[in-house]
Amino acid sequence: MSEKQTLRGMATINYWAGDMEAAVSWYSEVLGISPYFKRTGPTGELAYAEFRVGDYQHELGLINRRYAPSQAMPGPGGAIMYWHVDHVEATLKKLLGMGAKEYEPITPRGEGFVTASVTDPFGNVLGIMYNRHYLEMVEWLKRGNEITND
CATH class of the missing domain: 3.10.180.10 (2,3-Dihydroxybiphenyl 1,2-Dioxygenase, domain 1)
Structure with a gap:
């Protein structure tokens, strides 16, 4: 097992x-x-x-x-969680147009990987990313495959 x-x-x-x-x-x-x-x-x-x-x-x-842990620091933190988006440049432009501030510019990370991030109007870092592995996994699961951790 x-x-x-x-x-x-x-x-x-x-x-x-x-x-x-x-x-x-x-x-x-x-x-x-x-x-x-x-x-x-x-x-x-x-x-x-x-x-x-x-x-x-x-x-x-x-x-x-007001419910933040007592040790939580105000402002952007050290970790960025990236959400897959199909169009990083268009999504970044939309976020900036809605009052977000650039945290990290559009950055190519290798073939099929591009990131950017913003600070939302509330001080949180919101990462966006085009990630070809994410799309490959979505397609793989759509074909009925299952994820195993063997």
Whole structure:
């Protein structure tokens, strides 16, 4: 019997926002969808909103900054999670037009791989990437193949 890998896939990525209503509006426009789930805090303020995103319906959560861990630092952090997009340049242009600030310019990373990232209006880093392996995996799974960790 084989063991499964420890990290089996992205489950949820969370972004912090001081103005939850503005963040929900901004991400709804970026994604072209509304959150499917919202939760209020003890005083009735919006505490959390969650979107299902992309081919695998990954979760993108927005959390009211007042619930951030005590050690969380304000501003962009050291990790960037990249979302696959079909057109990095067009997506970057859209994000910048919506008030995001360039964090990392368009950067070729090798044949079939291009990245860029922005800081959203709420201080979170949003990475975008054209990733040929992502597209290959989507097609492979569409053909009925299963992922095994053997």
